[in-house]
Structures are given as C-alpha cells and as structure tokens.
Amino acid sequence: xxxxxxxFLLTLPFSALAFDRLALSSSAGNNEQQxxxxxxxxxxxxxxxxxxxxxxxxxxTWGSDQGYKTAPALLTTGxxxxxxxxxxxxxxxxxDLRLATTQVTSLNAMVQFLYQWSANWGFGTxxxxxxxxxxxxxxxxxxxxxxxxxxxDEVSARPTPFNLLLISENDRGSLNSEFYxxxxxxxxxxLKLAANFAFTEYTTTQKLRKNNDRFRRKxxxxxxxxxxDF
Numbered sequence: 364x365x366x367x368x369x370x371f372l373l374t375l376p377f378s379a380l381a382f383d384r385l386a387l388s389s390s391a392g393n394n395e396q397q398x399x400x401x402x403x404x405x406x407x408x409x410x411x412x413x414x415x416x417x418x419x420x421x422x423x424t425w426g427s428d429q430g431y432k433t434a435p436a437l438l439t440t441g442x443x444x445x446x447x448x449x450x451x452x453x454x455x456x457x458x459d460l461r462l463a464t465t466q467v468t469s470l471n472a473m474v475q476f477l478y479q480w481s482a483n484w485g486f487g488t489x490x491x492x493x494x495x496x497x498x499x500x501x502x503x504x505x506x507x508x509x510x511x512x513x514x515x516d517e518v519s520a521r522p523t524p525f526n527l528l529l530i531s532e533n534d535r536g537s538l539n540s541e542f543y544x545x546x547x548x549x550x551x552x553x554l555k556l557a558a559n560f561a562f563t564e565y566t567t568t569q570k571l572r573k574n575n576d577r578f579r580r581k582x583x584x585x586x587x588x589x590x591x592d593f
Contacts, residue, residue, distance in 0.1 A: 382402040382404045386399075388559070388586050397425075401418055403417065404417055413476070414476070418473055420489075421469070424467045424563050425464075431459070431503075431565055431579060432458070432580070433577075434578055435577055438573055441453050448530065458575070460504070467537050469526060470496075473491045488542050492527075496522040496526055496537045520565040520566060521568070523536040524536070537564050541559050543555050545590055551592040554587075555588040561584070
C-alpha cells in the first residue's frame with residue numbers, strides 16, 4: 364500500500380487537468396514487482412478507430428537481488444543514435460552491478476496510441492517520454508568485466524534522477540511502456556491485460572570502469588490492471 368500511496372501523491376497535482384481514462388496496473392516476476400497509475404487525455408484521429416493520448420504516469424518498481432548492466436549506448440554498442448537498435452553489444456565494455464534491494468519511483472509524461480477495435484475491445488501501446496525518479500541510496504556489488512584492483516567490490520548507487528526517451532540504448536533513467544488489450548466491463552470500467560517493458564536505472568556515486576556511473580535493468584513482465592473512463 365505504501366507504493367500505491369506514493370503514486371497517488373505523485374499524480375495528485377494533475378487531478379485538476381481534464382483526462383479521459385485512469386488506469387492502475389500491477390506487474391510481477393523475476394523477484395520484482397511494479398505498480399503504475401496513469402491518467403490520459405485522448406484525441407481521435409479524424410474519423411478512424413485510432414486515438415492518440417497524452418498523460419502522466421507514476422511508477423513504483425521494487426525488488427530483491429536485482430542485476431544491472433552498464434547503461435550508456437556509447438559503451439554498450441560503441442555508438443549513439445537510432446542505429447544502435449541494430450547493433451550488437453560490445454560485451455567487453457559491459458559491467459555488472461547487483462543490488463540486494465531496489466526501490467525506484469518515477470513520474471513521467473507519456474504518450475499513448477489506442478485502436479478501439481469495437482465497443483468492447485481496445486488495443487494499444489504507451490511509453491514514457493520524460494520525467495524524474497527518486498529512491499534511497501543502496502549498497503551494490505560491482506563486478507567489472509575485467510579485474511581491476513583500482514575499483515572497489517562494493518559501491519553506493521541511487522536511482523538516476525532524470526528520465527528521457529531517446530530510443531533503445533540511448534535512453535536515460537527509468538522509463539515504462541506497455542502493449543495492452545482492454546476489455547470494456549460496462550459503466551466506464553475496463554480490464555487491462557498487458558506486456559510491460561520497463562527500464563530502471565541506478566547511478567553510482569563514483570565513476571567506475573570506462574568512466575561509467577550508470578547501470579540499467581530491462582524487465583519484461585506480465586501486467587494486470589483496471590481502467591476507469593470519465
């Protein structure tokens with residue numbers, strides 16, 4: 364309930380804004396759990412069944428014994444830019460960071476695309492674009508790809524504070540996205556089934572190998588939620 368209270372407080376300043384749909388989703392797996400609460404305003408694209416929406420999403424992700432990898436695209440692929448989607452990882456540049464416990468809470472602006480297939484079924488996708496994250500500083504075990512006595516085995520890290528969508532490995536911070544289906548239950552309520560793909564990111568308090576301090580975890584989790592239309 365603590366995570367849900369956090370999300371409610373995060374989205375409260377936006378409650379005065381006009382929105383069409385409120386969604387609460389829960390995801391779990393791989394020793395991690397996630398709660399997300401979002402509010403979206405939709406606009407119909409001409410006379411089609413396609414709708415585009417803009418909104419705000421609060422996400423809280425927590426877990427135990429979580430592994431993180433070197434994050435910057437310049438290290439993971441050797442390049443920056445949209446072409447990194449097609450590049451293989453440079454394994455020699457990628458180090459491991461392992462945290463016994465994690466807790467990342469984010470507030471991001473997001474964009475949605477919804478195809479209202481029928482009165483009862485809708486299919487869509489959404490993704491966070493920009494925002495911020497916070498959470499406690501944690502102790503982490505550092506395991507560089509190449510042994511180097513100049514780096515400690517244990518370091519401190521906290522959630523990367525700034526989140527920005529820049530395509531694949533270029534992304535920065537903690538970002539959430541979904542592919543989903545919504546079943547209308549009547550009276551404005553709906554049931555949402557989704558595949559949740561999330562980036563969570565920690566920044567160490569000191570620079571490590573390759574002058575890097577950012578480490579990312581990618582999670583693909585099943586998600587179940589409820590929606591309320593207004």
